[in-house]
Amino acid sequence: MANQDLSIKWTKSTQLRAPYCEDRIRRIALNFGLSPSAAAKIHHITDLPLPLLVKVVKYMMTTECTSLIRVESDMQILMFPALKLYMALGFKVIDLTAFLSFCPKRLKYQYLKSAVIRISKFTPDIEELLLSSKTPRKYRNFGSFVDDEMLKALYRLKNLRVLQLDEWCCFEIEDVFLLCENLPGLQILSIIFPDSFDDYDEYNDNHDRCDAVLKRSMSNLKEFIYTARRNYALRLECMMSLPNLHVLKEYSDLFHPKEEYDPSTPNEVVPGHTNRRHLMIHLDMDLLGNIHLKNPHVRHITILWFEDEEDPDWEWHELHYVLQFSNIESLTFLNFPPVDLFRFIDVYGAKLSSLNINHENRNLEPFLNLNRMLTACPLLERLRMCLVISDPEPITFYACLKEVELNFSL
16 A cells, blocks of 8 residues: 555545444444533544544454444544544553454455554554454464564564564564564563474574574564464474473463563573473473473473374373472363373363363264263363263262353364
8 A cells, every 4th residue: 555654535435434423433432421402413433532542543453343344444544543542542452353343354454554553653552462363363364474664663662561463463483583572571472483384494404593583683572473284393392492481482371361470570480490480381392301300480381292102102201290289270182082181180170170072083982971070170170171972870960160162062
């Protein structure tokens, strides 16, 4: 788009859409107590009295579009003016999720980029810039790579502690390193890598170079959350080189809210240990030895089942290390047979508050005994299960359940 500021262009379609946009502003204002006679005089958002203007702008920037139709004129007449006014209010957190929900898909990146550039010029001291998504990570959309102009705008946000861009744009790995170097106060980074991101191949044969780059650019991060189709090498390198990370790649507890970090607290690491709170474990990993001692702060674990097709009698020689964590609050099991799943539940169940069980074979046999599971987890508050439940026994004990998600789709 030629005009990067995306100022209002009064085309014929925009003129036709204007009455709808005016009516939406009036309806929002009426909900906040404006009288009908006063609302009838409102033709633009800036016509609102100041106290009401603040309420309406906050509402517009936090309420997502529910219409099946997305038209650019809504962005021009409603949302971009609302963003400008929201920025003028001086908030330290700017969430663009609702703002972009009104935008046609083909223009998402253009409006995202324009918003970031404007923020960097007029409110560069913000601390959080957010764009979240309810779509599962592996299905999320990205229309464009983050280009140099947007990167330079991001570099100007020197007080940024949280950057979450979970949809509509993706990053090259080198740009991520440069971004972190230019934003040394960044604590949480959540992004998408493109499908072409091929398992960090550029650094696979040079661990020393990789280690140096990661430590130079990302040693201050506390959360590095990302989506990539093939990512094992990057995750392994980050596990070895970035003990400062509390969360790597994704949260292990699906119910877990965003952590709150004190920006004044240094991200210190005890030599030989990590700060990891969330940990993903592949049972065939080479790093299981003393894993509980190296990660003493872990509270949330995701465990991926491993089965050696060539050796069906394969035993977990280092399983006892995985069973010796002391403060586990949540467990996520991926493709675990019930008999092996209970080896973990029997050890950790007494303190569990969250449990997530996902199995590709939804008709799992032998059946999962829900009574035994809930009895072993008396403090369980949140349960998520993606498998068909065929337990013949009636459930007689429900622990302390407050939230249950059951997915029976095949």
